[in-house]
Amino acid sequence: MAEKGEDVKLLGFWASPFTRRVEMALKLKGVPYDYLEQDIVNKSPLLLQLNPVYKKVPVLVHKGKHIPESHLILEYIDQTWKQNPILPQDPYEKAMALFWAKFVDEQVGPVGFKAVVKAEKGIEVAIEEARELFTFLEKEVTGKDFFGGKTLGFLDMVAGSMIPFCIARSWEGMGIDMIPEDKFPELNRWIKNLKEVEIVRECIPPKEKQIEHMKKVAERIKSA
Ligand SMILES: N[C@@H](CCC(=O)N[C@@H](CS)C(=O)NCC(=O)O)C(=O)O
Missing domain, CATH: 3.40.30.10 (Glutaredoxin)
Incomplete structure (x- = not known):
């Protein structure tokens, strides 16, 4: 301990x-x-x-x-600190958690946020391209409470901090529902599960303050 x-x-x-x-x-x-x-x-x-x-x-x-x-x-x-493991013990499961975590930071972040903000090919195309990425995650979390299974794990921390509690707030600021419930029921269920975890709630930034912050980040990206 x-x-x-x-x-x-x-x-x-x-x-x-x-x-x-x-x-x-x-x-x-x-x-x-x-x-x-x-x-x-x-x-x-x-x-x-x-x-x-x-x-x-x-x-x-x-x-x-x-x-x-x-x-x-x-x-x-x-x-x-070995208690409450966050990475899977199984080598294959662990490799996959690392793979999807990399995907979240290297693909979902840039395509889902920067490309949507820039919208160089038009906003509809940008939204569709971002949603294509979410279909992979939708499949990964299907039938599970968390990406890690029954409890919060490595990929939940990576994807949770990045998607619902960071970039989704910038889409909300732009009036875009990027992960609609009818298209992504499993991801929406996962987001609800995340919000029920006390340590997740303790760690996420205040929503309005972050929306304001993300608007400023978006302005910087647009003018870059
Ligand atoms: N790959 C890094 C990314 C860290 C990162 O981008 N941090 C940002 C804050 S969200 C930062 O420190 N930015 C300062 C800068 O880019 O100069 C990680 O996973 O820790």
Whole structure:
């Protein structure tokens, strides 16, 4: 079990899905930690020192060792504190959880958010392209409470922090229902299940504040 004096620090940013998922994992494991909110525009010397390669949050610091990149941090947390496992024990299941997590961050994030905001081929095309990606996830979660099965796991943390509690809020700000219930009943059921998990609710940003934040991010993407 996690004990006092674990000496865990998390450098993060309140609206960052990459940070939110790490907080979910720490809370699920019951690991006490100090949270150090970062300015991701004017980066602190500490952030630059701990993540000199990418200069991004999150960074986890444990007993003086620092780990960047949210997927690696989640794996580190899972291997360091064994209670409430978040990655599947079965090697194939684990590989697939990592595969879909990569898909969420590398495809759903850029196509579902940046391409929709830019809408270079028109908004309808952008929405359709994003929805094509959701059909993969719809299939993956069919018949399960969570991607991880009966309980919240690695892929739920990655996809949950990114999709319903980050980019969906920007679509809502644009008046788009990107994951309508009639097209994606399983994903909608999963989102409802996520909202019932206390540690998820504790880790997600305040909705209105995030919608405002995502509008500003969208403006920056449009004018880039
Ligand atoms: N692949 C990274 C992505 C982290 C990331 O993009 N963090 C953003 C905040 S949401 C950041 O720090 N951005 C600062 C920058 O791009 O300079 C991870 O999984 O941790």
